[in-house]
Amino acid sequence: MSTGAATATPAAAKKAKKPPSDRTRAENRLGLKLVAPAVIMMLLVTAYPMGRALYLSLFKYRLSAPDDREFVGLNNYLTVLTDSLWWTDVFNTVVIMVVTVAFELVIGFAFAMVMHRVIFARGLIRTSILIPYGIITVVSAFAWQFAFSLNNGFVNGWLPFIADDFNWFGDKWPAMIAIMVSEIWKTTPFMALLLLAGLAQVSEDTVEAAKVDGATWWQRLWKVIIPNMKAAIMVAVLFRALDAYRIFDNIFVMTRGAQDTESVSFLTYRQIIEQFELGMGSALSVLLFFSVLLIAWLLVKMFKVDLASARGEG
Amino acid sequence: MKSKLGPSTVIGMIAILVWCLLPVVWIMMLSFKPEAETAAGSPQFLPKEWSLENYQSVLQDELFQRALINSFGISLIATVLSVMIATLTAYAIARLEFKGKRIVLSIALAIAMFPVVSLVGPLFDMWRTLGLYDTWPGLIIPYMSFTLPLAIWTLTAFFREIPWEMEQAAQVDGATSWQAFRKVIVPLAAPGVFTAAILTFFFAWNDFVFGISLTSTTAARPVPAALAFFVGPDQFNPPTSTLSAAAVVVTVPIIIIVLLFQRKIVAGLTSGAVKG
Numbered sequence: 001m002s003t004g005a006a007t008a009t010p011a012a013a014k015k016a017k018k019p020p021s022d023r024t025r026a027e028n029r030l031g032l033k034l035v036a037p038a039v040i041m042m043l044l045v046t047a048y049p050m051g052r053a054l055y056l057s058l059f060k061y062r063l064s065a066p067d068d069r070e071f072v073g074l075n076n077y078l079t080v081l082t083d084s085l086w087w088t089d090v091f092n093t094v095v096i097m098v099v100t101v102a103f104e105l106v107i108g109f110a111f112a113m114v115m116h117r118v119i120f121a122r123g124l125i126r127t128s129i130l131i132p133y134g135i136i137t138v139v140s141a142f143a144w145q146f147a148f149s150l151n152n153g154f155v156n157g158w159l160p161f162i163a164d165d166f167n168w169f170g171d172k173w174p175a176m177i178a179i180m181v182s183e184i185w186k187t188t189p190f191m192a193l194l195l196l197a198g199l200a201q202v203s204e205d206t207v208e209a210a211k212v213d214g215a216t217w218w219q220r221l222w223k224v225i226i227p228n229m230k231a232a233i234m235v236a237v238l239f240r241a242l243d244a245y246r247i248f249d250n251i252f253v254m255t256r257g258a259q260d261t262e263s264v265s266f267l268t269y270r271q272i273i274e275q276f277e278l279g280m281g282s283a284l285s286v287l288l289f290f291s292v293l294l295i296a297w298l299l300v301k302m303f304k305v306d307l308a309s310a311r312g313e314g
Numbered sequence: 315m316k317s318k319l320g321p322s323t324v325i326g327m328i329a330i331l332v333w334c335l336l337p338v339v340w341i342m343m344l345s346f347k348p349e350a351e352t353a354a355g356s357p358q359f360l361p362k363e364w365s366l367e368n369y370q371s372v373l374q375d376e377l378f379q380r381a382l383i384n385s386f387g388i389s390l391i392a393t394v395l396s397v398m399i400a401t402l403t404a405y406a407i408a409r410l411e412f413k414g415k416r417i418v419l420s421i422a423l424a425i426a427m428f429p430v431v432s433l434v435g436p437l438f439d440m441w442r443t444l445g446l447y448d449t450w451p452g453l454i455i456p457y458m459s460f461t462l463p464l465a466i467w468t469l470t471a472f473f474r475e476i477p478w479e480m481e482q483a484a485q486v487d488g489a490t491s492w493q494a495f496r497k498v499i500v501p502l503a504a505p506g507v508f509t510a511a512i513l514t515f516f517f518a519w520n521d522f523v524f525g526i527s528l529t530s531t532t533a534a535r536p537v538p539a540a541l542a543f544f545v546g547p548d549q550f551n552p553p554t555s556t557l558s559a560a561a562v563v564v565t566v567p568i569i570i571i572v573l574l575f576q577r578k579i580v581a582g583l584t585s586g587a588v589k590g
Contacts, residue, residue, distance in 0.1 A: 024411065031412025038403040038462050039418060042425050045459035049436035056436065063439075111333075114326030125327060126576045128334040133583075134568040135338070136520050138538040139561040143341040151355035152554050154340065164357075185337060190583070197584035242427045249522040253542055265431040265523075272435040273527050285432035292429045 050289060053282040061279035069279075076283035085267070086284075090291070092176070093263045097244040097295075100183045104240060105233070107184070108191030115192065116199045129189040137186060141253035144182035145169075172259045179261060182250050187243070191236050198232020199225070234303040238296070245295055264288050338565070344558035345369070352554040368559035378560055380532040381540035385564075388450050388536060389518035392457035396465050397511045399458070401503075404469030409478065422463035430460065434527045441528055448529045453536065456524050461514040468513060468582045472506025509582035512575055516568070537564045 057077070060070045080086050111129070118125055132140065147153050148168040156164050168174040202225050210224045226233070248265040255261045257270065268288055272281035340359065344352065345368050347361040356362065372378055407415055437456065438447070446452035476499070484494040525539035535543075541564070544557055572579065 027410050028412040031406045031410040032414065034402040034406035034410070035414070035418045037399045038466060039421060041399060042421055042459050042462050045437070045456050046425055046428055046433065049433050049440060052436040052440070053432065056439070107333075110326065111330055114323055114330060117323045118327060121327070123576060125330055126580055127572055128331055130572040130576055130579055131334050131338060131569060134516050134572050134579075135565055136522075136538050136541075136561075136568075138522055138541050139341070139565055140337065142541070142557060142561055143337040146344055146554055146558065147337065147340055149554075151357070152344070152352050153357055154359050157357050185333070189334065193580060193583050239427075246429045246431065248431055249538070252522070252526075265429065268431050269434055269523070269527065272438060278435055278439060281435045285435050288429045288432045292427060296427055 050285075053285045053289075055282075056278055057282035057286050059279045061277075061282075063276035063278050072279070076280050077287070079280065080283055080287060085262075086264075086287075088260060089262045089264050089267045092261060093245055093247065093265075095176070096180055096183065096247055096263065097241055100180050100187070100244050101237060101241050103180075103184045104188045104191045105237065108188050108236075109195050111188065111192035112195035112199050115196050129192060131189075132186050133189045133193075135186065137249040138253055140186045141182050141250040144178060144185065144250075145254045148178045148181075169255060169259065172261060175255050175259045175261045179247075179250050179254055182254065183244065183247060187240060191240055194236040194239075195229070195232060198229035198236075201232070202228040234299075238299050238303070241299060242292055242296060245292060264291065341558045341561050341565075344555055345562045347555045349553065349555050368555045369563070371556055372559045372563060377532055377540060378544075378563075381535055381537045382564070384450070384532070384534055385519060385537040388453050388457065388534070389515055391450070392454045392461065392518045393511050393514045395454070396458045396461045396514050397469075397507060400462055400465035400469050400510060401507060403462075403466050404473050407466070407470045408473035408476075419466075422466050425460065426463040428460075430456075430523045434523065437524075438527055446528075448531055448534050450534055452528050453521075453524055453534055456528070457518045457521060460521075461517045464517060465510045465514050468510040469506055472509070472582075473503065476502045505578060506582075509575075509578045512571060512579055513582050515571075519568070 058071060058073060060068070060072045060076070062068065115122075115125055115129070148155050150156075150165065150167045150169075153168075155168070156162050156166055166174075168178045206228070207220055207224055210220050215223065246265050247263050248269065251257060251261060251263050251266050252269075257263075257266050262270075264284075265288065268281060268284040271277045271284055275281075343360055346364045346366070347356055348363055348365040348367060351362060403418065406412065407418065433456070441447040441452050446455070478499075480498050480502075481494045484498045485491060489497065520538065521536070522538040522542070525536040526542065529535040529539060532540075541557065541560055544553075544560065
């Protein structure tokens with residue numbers, strides 16, 4: 001991330017300009033040899049299976065009746081894209097993505113500001129902020145499911161305008177809120193840490209100078225601090241948005257997709273593992289993959305962030 | 315801005331502590347409630363009666379023991395292998411000049427954003443053909459692939475900070491290359507490698523998607539999947555307090571790791587800046 005930006009070795013850049021000598025060629029070969037295992041490992045489990053999903057998505061293929069496999073062209077895609085269930089799930093997933101990332105950004109930024117100022121008890125704050133990050137998502141989903149539960153939850157008793165017998169999992173939107181709360185709780189600390197790193201890059205002198213010039217706290221925040229950590233904010237949003245779009249664990253534990261709370265990932269899982277519809281499931285996999293690609297592309301275009309340079313990998 | 319400790323900062327600190335710890339304390343309290351109490355419904359925060367019976371039944375549960383062993387074994391092996399491979403890659407990226415460096419980093423970036431569920435179908439099919447379904451390697455392989463980006467970034471960021479000239483300096487002072495490597499470079503690189511290992515372990519320990527779809531029995535089913543299927547016949551009335559005790563048991567290792575290494579983890583997260 002941006003913390004690494006200043007550390008790119010200038011010596012390495014100088015070396016690259018020279019015409020290829022034996023030494024640079026040898027270095028080239030060694031470099032490729034060293035990265036080969038990682039590249040092979042990463043592609044083996046993603047590129048090849050994704051290609052296979054692309055192929056299988058053209059078939060009518062049920063695992064319970066593998067001999068009846070039949071080529072159907074793009075029919076699976078047609079079926080999915082004309083089914084309202086797919087669009088409901090896309091809508092749910094996008095709502096979860098937008099709402100959670102918005103909340104995480106605001107709360108995470110507030111947390112980052114606090115952590116930036118804290119001088120004593122740093123270890124305590126750091127330890128507690130890492131607990132939601134490190135905890136298993138399934139455990140966090142259970143904790144919140146129990147917290148919102150009708151019989152055993154404390155939430156109804158604590159919230160003033162909610163009846164004690166309100167069933168959060170009885171209707172779509174309350175259930176979605178419960179899911180989003182668990183997601184926001186678990187991932188805000190990660191957002192806060194990324195923003196804290198960005199905050200550390202904003203020069204104290206500039207902020208101090210703005211203060212001397214009479215800028216209010218609010219003006220300093222919007223005119224000095226935020227513009228100076230834009231890259232960090234963008235990277236955090238991009239990563240969290242794509243992560244939120246893949247939401248699966250919380251939904252599996254909290255509702256199992258009941259009350260129309262299914263996400264795209266959950267639909268794909270259900271088709272393949274529960275319905276054994278490998279052909280249709282593969283079409284869903286491919287669509288899921290491309291929707292993530294689309295979101296990534298849109299965000300990068302929108303923010304005009306060169307991710308590589310923002311991460312200091314230029 | 316940094317030096318003052320105003321009331322807003324103190325309120326902020328309390329807010330952070332409550333935010334982070336409330337659900338954890340909540341599930342601990344639930345785990346101390348006797349099963350009968352939660353079955354009857356007990357919406358109050360503290361247990362009426364404190365009991366350890368849930369922990370006894372969870373720790374004696376054979377399925378849960380197997381899941382713990384699976385999770386520890388699979389996550390540890392995946393972590394060691396992933397960090398070893400990532401160390402080679404990160405060294406090459408941080409130290410060497412070669413064509414294709416950007417491609418490697420782009421692949422890693424793409425994998426970090428990959429929607430894992432879209433692999434469930436093809437992997438499920440492939441693993442059954444290859445005999446990897448419901449085995450340790452069947453989970454270790456995907457965990458390695460998906461933790462590599464995280465490990466590579468963290469390590470590259472750390473390796474860029476290492477003053478590599480010190481290796482030559484030590485050799486000039488009469489150390490052999492092995493001594494220079496072992497006495498100078500290893501101590502400098504070790505914290506980065508260790509941090510990458512912690513983050514990798516967290517990822518593998520947390521995985522749920524592969525855990526439920528590529529396993530079917532206790533032969534390889536890891537903890538998160540075992541917890542989710544622990545729900546029992548009636549999914550809307552799960553054995554709340556027993557489940558909570560199990561949740562606390564699997565959270566304890568995380569809390570211990572965080573307590574011991576919080577500084578390193580934060581440094582690793584903000585330099586690698588990616589969550590699998």
